[in-house]
Amino acid sequence: MSASSDVGRIARAHANWHWSEIVFWCLTLACGFLFPSRYLIMTDIVRLALFALSLDLILGYAGIVSLGHAAFFGIGAYSAGLLAVHGVITQPVLALIVAGLVAAVIGFLTSFLVIRGVDLTRLMVTLGIALLLEALSERFSNITGGTDGLQGIEMAPVLGAFQFDIFGRTGFFYALIVLFVLFLIARRIVHSPFGLSLRAIKNNPLRAAAIGVPVNRRLIGVYTLAAFYAGIAGALFTQTTQLASLDVFSFERSADLMLVLVIGGTGYLYGGLIGAVVFRMLQEFFSNITPEYWQFWIGLVLVVIVLVGRARLHRWVLFVPNWIIRQFGGQKATVAVSEGEAS
Amino acid sequence: MFVRSHLLLAAGVVAASALASGPVPAQEVVKIGLIVPMTGGQASTGKQIDNAVKLYMQQNGDTVAGKKIEVILKDDATLPDNTKRLAQELIVNEKVNIIAGFGITPSAFAAAPLATQAKVPEVVMAAGTSVITEKSPYIVRTSFTLGQSSTIIADWAVKNGIKKVATLTSDYAPGNDALKFFKEHFTAGGGQIVEEVKTPLANPDFAPFLQRMKDAKPDAVFVFVPAGQGGNFMKQYAERGLDKAGIKVIGPGDVTDDDQLKDMGDAVLGTVTAHIYSAAHPSAKNKEFVAAYKKAFKQRPGFMAVGGYDGMHLIYAALKKTGGKADGDSLIAAMKGLAWESPRGPISIDPETRDIIQNVYIRKVEKVDGELYNVEFETFKDVKDPGKTKK
Numbered sequence: 001m002s003a004s005s006d007v008g009r010i011a012r013a014h015a016n017w018h019w020s021e022i023v024f025w026c027l028t029l030a031c032g033f034l035f036p037s038r039y040l041i042m043t044d045i046v047r048l049a050l051f052a053l054s055l056d057l058i059l060g061y062a063g064i065v066s067l068g069h070a071a072f073f074g075i076g077a078y079s080a081g082l083l084a085v086h087g088v089i090t091q092p093v094l095a096l097i098v099a100g101l102v103a104a105v106i107g108f109l110t111s112f113l114v115i116r117g118v119d120l121t122r123l124m125v126t127l128g129i130a131l132l133l134e135a136l137s138e139r140f141s142n143i144t145g146g147t148d149g150l151q152g153i154e155m156a157p158v159l160g161a162f163q164f165d166i167f168g169r170t171g172f173f174y175a176l177i178v179l180f181v182l183f184l185i186a187r188r189i190v191h192s193p194f195g196l197s198l199r200a201i202k203n204n205p206l207r208a209a210a211i212g213v214p215v216n217r218r219l220i221g222v223y224t225l226a227a228f229y230a231g232i233a234g235a236l237f238t239q240t241t242q243l244a245s246l247d248v249f250s251f252e253r254s255a256d257l258m259l260v261l262v263i264g265g266t267g268y269l270y271g272g273l274i275g276a277v278v279f280r281m282l283q284e285f286f287s288n289i290t291p292e293y294w295q296f297w298i299g300l301v302l303v304v305i306v307l308v309g310r311a312r313l314h315r316w317v318l319f320v321p322n323w324i325i326r327q328f329g330g331q332k333a334t335v336a337v338s339e340g341e342a343s
Numbered sequence: 344m345f346v347r348s349h350l351l352l353a354a355g356v357v358a359a360s361a362l363a364s365g366p367v368p369a370q371e372v373v374k375i376g377l378i379v380p381m382t383g384g385q386a387s388t389g390k391q392i393d394n395a396v397k398l399y400m401q402q403n404g405d406t407v408a409g410k411k412i413e414v415i416l417k418d419d420a421t422l423p424d425n426t427k428r429l430a431q432e433l434i435v436n437e438k439v440n441i442i443a444g445f446g447i448t449p450s451a452f453a454a455a456p457l458a459t460q461a462k463v464p465e466v467v468m469a470a471g472t473s474v475i476t477e478k479s480p481y482i483v484r485t486s487f488t489l490g491q492s493s494t495i496i497a498d499w500a501v502k503n504g505i506k507k508v509a510t511l512t513s514d515y516a517p518g519n520d521a522l523k524f525f526k527e528h529f530t531a532g533g534g535q536i537v538e539e540v541k542t543p544l545a546n547p548d549f550a551p552f553l554q555r556m557k558d559a560k561p562d563a564v565f566v567f568v569p570a571g572q573g574g575n576f577m578k579q580y581a582e583r584g585l586d587k588a589g590i591k592v593i594g595p596g597d598v599t600d601d602d603q604l605k606d607m608g609d610a611v612l613g614t615v616t617a618h619i620y621s622a623a624h625p626s627a628k629n630k631e632f633v634a635a636y637k638k639a640f641k642q643r644p645g646f647m648a649v650g651g652y653d654g655m656h657l658i659y660a661a662l663k664k665t666g667g668k669a670d671g672d673s674l675i676a677a678m679k680g681l682a683w684e685s686p687r688g689p690i691s692i693d694p695e696t697r698d699i700i701q702n703v704y705i706r707k708v709e710k711v712d713g714e715l716y717n718v719e720f721e722t723f724k725d726v727k728d729p730g731k732t733k734k
Contacts, residue, residue: 037436040428138514138543147515147544149423149449166460167435241424243453246545291381291418292390 015191024270025180032172039168045280046175047236052260052272053179053186054229060266061190062222063202064114067123067254068130071110072103072227074249076234078137079103081150081244090156092239096178099235100228107227111220127251134249149245153238164240171240178236182229186269189225198222263305373410373662373669376417376433378454379444379469383421384545387571387602388446388469392651394640399655402635407659408667415439419450426450427457434461440669441466443654447544447569448472448516455479462671464678468654469570469647472516473730476698481671483678483697485657485690486650487619489517489567490729492595493524495703496617499721500563500593501532508534508593509561511552513568514541521567521595524729529565537561547572553583556590563591566598570647574603581610591615596717599708602645604715611715614708620646620687621706621717632686646687653685657692689725698728 031042051073058064079099082088089095113125137144145151157163162170189195200208201215209215238244247253256279264275282301286294377396379389396414405412415437419425426445433439434457442458443466445451451470455478458465467475467484476482500508508529512518518541526536538559540552547568556564564585568576576598580586592598592611596618599611622633622643632652636644644652661677662669675697682691690701703726706717 038432040431040435044428141514147449148452151452166431166457168431237424241427242456243424243427245423245449247422247424250545287418291416294418295382 011191011196015187021270024273028176032176036167036169039172041280041284043168043172043175043240045276046172046179047233047240048257048260048280049273049276050175050179050182050236051230051233052257052264052276053183053269054226054233054272055257055261056266056269056272057186057190057229058223058226059261060268060271061195061198061202062219064219064223065119065122066114066126067251067258068126068128069226069230069257070249070251070253071126071130071133072107072230073234073237073253074130074133074137075103075106076100076231077238077244077248078144078150078234079231080235080238081153082143084153084155084238085150091160092155092158092174096232096235096239099238100232103231103234104224104228107231108220108224111223111227114223115216115219127254130249130251130254134246137249138246145245147246149243150238153242153244155239155242164242168240175236175240178232182232183269183273186229190269194218194221259302262302371410372413373407373441373667374433374437374439375412375414375658376430376437376439376442377414377444378417378419378426378429378433378442378450380421380446380450381416381418385421385446385569385571387645388569388647389418389444391602391645391648392444392446392468392654394636395644395648395651396655398636398639399652399659401639403655403659407662408665410662410667410669412659419446421447421450423447423449423453427453430454430457434463439463440671441658441674443658444468444651445470448475451475451482452478455482458482464671464674466654466657468650470517471520473520473728474516476696476728477731480697481675483657483675483692484699485654485692487646487699487701488728488730489521489595490524491701491703491726492617492619493521493567494528494729495705495723495726496565496593496595496615497525497528497534498532499615499617499705500529500565501534505562505591505593506534507537507561508563508565509538509540509556509559509590510536510565511540511542511549511556511568512566513544513547513572515544517569518544518567520730522565525565542568544569547575549576549579550583553579553585557583557585557588560588561590563593566592566594568598570597570600570602570645573598573600574607577607577611581608586610596621596646596706599706599717600645600647601643601717602647604708604717605643607715611708612710615705616708616717617703617705617723618646618717619701619703620649621704621719623711623716623718624687624704625719626684626686626688628684629686644686649685649687653683653687653690656683656685657681688722691725693727696728696731698731700725700727702726 055069076099079102080095083095089098110129114122138146155164158174164170197213197218200213205215260275260279261271263278264271282298286297379392380386381389417429419429430442441464445467446469448470451467454465458481459479465482469486471487471489473488473490476484510522512522542552592614594616596616599614599616601622657678660681661674664677665673678692679694688702690699693700703723704719705721706719708715709718
């Protein structure tokens with residue numbers, strides 16, 4: 001009895017909000033007011049963060065590697081685009097949910113293929129599904145607009161009140177609210193018994209099965225959920241840019257997403273968000289300096305990150321804040337990162 | 344938990360510092376946002392345009408009508424959503440007076456609503472789909488349309504005894520334009536299309552398509568691939584032995600782009616194309632342009648470079664005409680009807696459609712001083728975009 005109550009207590013303790021999380025969201029919101037001229041890139045980051053969050057759900061919690069997550073992003077993007085072009089559902093929020101559900105349905109159907117294999121098989125299967133969808137949307141260019149993209153997407157105001165403006169203000173806050181709501185849901189889910197059982201499966205599927213966790217059903221569940229999230233991210237993309245073209249399915253999109261999680265780390269939900277911020281900022285920074293060779297510098301930074309390791313980089317990044325804190329609070333107040341805690 | 348909480352803070356700090364670069368007030372400066380693909384599939388287009396813009400400014404100075412010209416170069420990596428975001432940021436943050444560039448049609452489309460909304464002229468220096476200029480009253484084009492060259496090569500083919508043609512076009516708007524206009528004129532003249540293939544824009548592996556072409560045994564293949572893919576096409580055309588089977592290549596001149604022509608090998612000899620520019624165009628203006636370009640960038644300019652060069656000329660000339668007034672409506676009004684001598688020959692902007700009117704030349708690939716060139720042998724004067732004259 002005491003063991004299970006222990007588990008419950010620890011789980012609850014983990015589920016509590018840490019102060020740094022509150023700071024993070026406050027900072028994010030503050031960005032919205034501090035940098036009114038940068039709404040577009042920030043919207044881009046928010047979309048990428050949501051997309052990365054979606055991959056983190058399956059990769060970080062359930063251990064499913066995917067190189068084709070853009071499949072669901074693309075389905076969401078085209079669903080939202082087609083709904084808007086044909087005037088089926090003009091209300092963005094509703095269209096967003098419908099697009100997410102469409103992606104979830106495809107996610108559910110393809111999950112049976114994905115759970116059959118292990119890592120390498122899964123990489124291939126997910127990659128294949130994304131390529132398949134890309135080829136299909138190219139083939140049916142009368143519906144999707146092919147390489148030229150879906151033309152004539154016009155979005156109705158959000159909730160009938162907030163028109164998408166040229167500064168991207170509405171788009172940013174709309175995307176941020178969607179991200180926050182979905183983050184809350186994801187946070188609730190990963191701390192639920194369902195989320196804990198996913199971790200058990202990730203650690204050892206055989207043992208998880210032995211203690212009575214229905215492994216396949218759980219994996220199908222989380223894969224469908226992740227597809228829903230990716231679909232929403234895709235729909236956000238279409239709604240905020242009013243564009244949808246073939247590259248929503250592109251391999252680069254899936255691969256970039258992996259990089260985002262490599263930078264940010266997996267299995268704690270914030271990895272995708274932080275990774276998205278860092279990745280896009282690096283891209284923006286380097287492509288401003290050298291529009292021609294920015295990819296080289298991104299590559300270099302990624303290699304450094306992987307070789308040196310995140311934990312040690314954090315220590316360097318924190319050197320200045322630590323130094324300042326030391327000046328004010330003495331030696332004891334240092335917020336050193338212990339080596340063993342690399343996640 | 345420690346690592347994570349600090350990571351959160353660190354991310355916040357990075358974000359804050361990177362975002363904090365604010366806009367600069369623009370007074371006596373006219374800013375041009377140049378959005379072109381510098382990486383990705385169409386990188387060669389972007390590089391040529393960027394070079395040409397630099398060259399034009401070197402030759403003509405960076406002040407016009409008392410205003411300093413500032414060009415802000417952005418790479419859209421050949422992705423239309425990037426183009427749109429960059430255009431939007433340039434307009435909103437940098438307060439650019441003009442947006443220019445646009446390597447592919449989808450990019451030009453993506454930026455069109457912004458041009459209309461912000462009343463900022465969009466100077467299209469590359470993309471060649473007919474309908475682009477109809478997407479916004481603020482779009483002006485200094486490149487070409489596929490209709491211009493495709494109709495003319497079709498008429499030429501009919502006249503020169505080519506009866507059966509297989510077509511290979513890139514499956515996106517300009518490719519479909521090229522196919523449509525070619526087919527109209529070619530079949531109207533009694534020609535027959537025996538095989539029609541469309542290749543994906545993003546995956547230019549032509550080998551399987553070429554085999555089908557070869558089996559169809561046409562007199563010629565009509566080819567449109569975007570600038571930058573011509574070299575690859577010609578290589579595979581030779582590898583599959585189509586040149587030896589006596590199947591000629593005809594098409595708009597994108598396939599024998601000067602940018603890559605030099606390295607295409609002898610298989611390309613005798614290819615006949617209709618196009619707006621050849622580096623071998625025999626005019627003093629062009630000789631001077633080619634020499635300056637070669638000197639500055641160690642390579643031959645292609646038609647994309649000329650599009651960029653003329654785009655800059657258009658902007659300069661319009662500013663001179665308005666006396667430095669740089670608002671969208673004045674600039675567009677000034678651009679309409681402008682005519683000048685470009686390296687490609689005489690050109691003008693149609694005041695009705697804001698599209699370019701120019702000569703189209705029929706050229707054959709020949710060796711000049713040991714190097715491959717498109718040698719012009721027939722000229723069609725002042726060709727308008729057929730996509731609009733029909734209406």
